[in-house]
Amino acid sequence: MGAMKGIPLGRFRMASKCYICKGTGLDICPRCNGNKKFNGETCPECNGRGIVKCYACGGRGIID
Template sequence: MSGGKTDNGSSGATSGTGRLNPGDDAAPGTPGTGEDVCPQCQGKGRLGTSDCPTCGGTGIVIKGVAGG
């Protein structure tokens, strides 16, 4: 390993077909990831009267589940 910076793809240019929500670790369908209930809205997709910004109103976020 070289370098000490870990970029997890959360800044700037994101090229791809899917649109990521702030709570997503990766695009849907990415190997090693899976859907999880949004911790922000508990899967409701809404916070109060607004859409949950973390999951984009879906109630689901994509989380990495792989160990490596």
């Protein structure tokens, strides 16, 4: 039990999946809307991929 000394038992919450990306950590690019082009050029936000790291969870896929 010595290794568990500093952990406050009973205070943990289960992490839930992100409500924006549904746990994937990725989201559709808000600038080009997933089309990979913005004003006729490659989208600078997603670098032409159409997806970005989820802004709500930071790309982790879970919300603490």
